[in-house]
Amino acid sequence: MDGATRDGYGAALLELAENPRLVVLDSGVSDSTRTKKFGSQHPDRFFNMGISEADMVCTAAGLATTGKVPFATSFACFLLGRTMDQVLVSLAYSNTNVKLVGTHSGIAVGEDGPTAQMIVDMAYTRAMPNLIVIQPADYEEAKQATKALLEYNGPAYLRLGRPKIKGIYNEDYQFQIGKGNVVNKGSDVVIFATGSMVSESLAALEELKEKGMNPTIVNISTIKPIDEQLIIEQSKAHGAVITAEDHNRIGGLGDAVLEVLANNQIFVPSKKIAVNDTFAQTGSSKQLYERYGLSSGHIAKAVAEVKNLKG
Amino acid sequence: MESTRLVQSEVEELELKAKHLRRKSLKIIHQAGSGHPGGSLSAADIVTALFFGVMNYDSSSPKKADRDRFVLSKGHCTGLYYSVLAEAGFFAESGLNDYRKIDSEYFLSGHPHPKTPGVEIATGSLGQGLSVAHGIALAAKLDNLDYRVYALLGDGEIQEGQVWEATMSAVKFNTNNLVAIIDNNKVAQDNITKDLKDLEPLEDKWRTFGWDVHRIDGHNMAEVLEVLRLPLHSQKPRMIIADTIKGKGVSFMEGQTSWHGVAPSDEDYQKALKELE
Structure with missing residues (x-):
């Protein structure tokens, strides 16, 4: 819904x-x-x-x-x-x-x-x-x-957030505290996204599919305790990681995921999609996501970049 | 009021107990080598009256739903609080030997935590306890239980803005089962309270906010008991401003900022005990 x-x-x-x-x-x-x-x-x-x-x-x-x-x-x-x-x-x-x-x-x-x-x-x-x-x-x-x-x-x-979001789940979905959820099964790159950035990532998927890319998208709805097992599995399977959050780049989902990778000696190319340690300004959500690097376009670009870094 | 007339022997008994608990407070602070003697001594008569003459609780069943609650909002006065809880039977007296020590059996940390039997909530950051006590009092009404919730605040503490937020909230909800007591010892950590911010006249402030306000001598056991045993107001929360002396009972500690957060030396401890005989 x-x-x-x-x-x-x-x-x-x-x-x-x-x-x-x-x-x-x-x-x-x-x-x-x-x-x-x-x-x-x-x-x-x-x-x-x-x-x-x-x-x-x-x-x-x-x-x-x-x-x-x-x-x-x-x-x-x-x-x-x-x-x-x-x-x-x-x-x-x-x-x-x-x-x-x-x-x-x-x-x-x-x-x-x-x-x-x-x-x-x-x-x-x-x-x-x-x-x-x-x-x-x-x-x-x-x-x-x-x-x-x-x-x-x-x-x-x-x-929670203010803006309306296009429904991702229906009533068959079963949320569990501490469990991430794969919303798109793809290859090459995994995106760990939270909150509004899950639908933003799904929007990026449309764009990426036209270019022949299909990243896996994982919804990390429990930031703490984070689903370590899923993050480890998915990061190893894809070898390239994106994190995406509407939050400052310090201390949020990105850091939580990178901590899991570092603690488990998983060294893979990664990029954080987050507010870049700055205060935004006024404007519509869409304008701000464009300006501060959180839009689907930015996610699509980052996916291509980490895929290249992987070599 | 015939029924609330105090029996002299009860007052004397509680006075003796308060003295005993003052000694105990100093003993465990001295033993620990750190703690807050000044505020423990000023609050001793009030807390003794509450636990041994007023509150309804069963220390062998400390979570009983209809128990009266006590929140030590001035959380640093654990020398007194733990001494009282042990005396009331919430945990073994021997537990006091681990006060402020690592792996303390009853979690007798520098400031209270609910792992200690009898403690409702962690305090130690001033200004939070009145709101917490108010929340508990609201729950009593939801559950149709007639327990009272007592919160003990310091006079320095009421400089925290949150105290005034809670003051307004309790009036909004007519929380008449909330009884707050200010241990008005007039001395804070680095200054006398009024030099930090003078909040007198205290009665006027709470009365204007809509509370049922009483002012007493916080070292007169008969007065303390009498006010704590008053029937609840029909709708107003109650504020008791208890004028006290920081360090009460030990002449060289009385009215001194220097005894806010320092344990007595062996010599000072012995001197203090003599005064509290």
Whole structure:
């Protein structure tokens, strides 16, 4: 189904509402984060904390100590940007069963500019012990990831986006925490992509097929704990690697994948598709992906480059 | 209020216990060679009253759903907190010997962590505990349980902005089962609190925000007990501003920034014990 990952999250909350342990918190942006419907249908289990993310995160931690499963939701930039210490102490270190849900991640947010474009959140959520990090690729996967997180016991960060994405998965798909998923089986080069960059990679595939190339595309929706086995297998099988993420090049998926390769003595040509350690500017998602090197065209180019490096 | 009238012997008993716990706090801080004596001594009467005269809990079943909760938001005062938890039976007294030591049996780290029986949440970064306590209090209402949640804050701590976020939230949700106590010892780590930022008049601030506010002498056991045993307000969260003295009970520690985070030497420890006999 087509739709934004935030829409999948909102829909999943409604379906999961019969579980009395589920509680939802927001910090004054519930229309945009898609928690509003849950709030109007289940006002007793919805806490709109106002514009105070630090308080929201710790309130969620308190609720979790009693067996509730709180989903604390806001825009990724504020949810994580304002609460690193709260997440570290009250969630990660305390190991409370809180799910942080950050919508509007990455430069895909577009026109609101860099203060609204969260590009460092994977870096610091990945760096926190106990915290797992998940970024679904489309509506269906977002829905399933939300359901999986309600069952999973422990703190987690669910990274979601604003723009509508063309559906990749249908209801037959089975999301599993910690498992990557091959969305295109090809040869020569493997692309490990996350979030919106999975559909961007699929768009690149059209272009590449015309040129006689057919890279394998793997959706890495769990950034941590990352699917080491799949990354090792696929990297060895293809001998050339691309990583693709709407996040700064430091600390995100690219680093997570390269770490797996380095730890396993897999030395293959690789390229990172990511924001190049810079702040973007205002503009449409499409314009920004073009300007900052995240578009399908950039991915296609990188595939050809690593294929050549392979020799 | 006949039912809440205090029996003198109970007050005296708790005063003795508080003294005992002051000695114990200093003992384990001295043993560990590090820790925070000043704030442990200032909070001793309040925490003693809570655990031995007010709160409903079963230390042999520390996760019982309807237990009253305590959140040490001023997380550095573990010398006192662990002494109290051991005294209350949450773990063996002998565990205190590993305070701040690697592989401590009950995870008696410098700051609290829920691996220690009786501890609800990790604290140690100031400003978070009131929000956490509020979250627990909200859960009590969802679950139709009538437990109370107590949060102990430092007066320096309330300079953290998050405290005021939580202050506003608890009013929004009418969280009347949340009881916050400020250990107003007027001394922080490197300065006296008012020279960092003077937040007095404290009652006016919380009252304006919509809390049920009380101000007491935090070393007068009868007063402490009385306020902690008041029936809950019908809708307002409660703030108790307890005026205390940092380092209370040990003359050379009283009111001193220098005793915020330093363990006593052998000699100072012996001198302190004499004063706490």
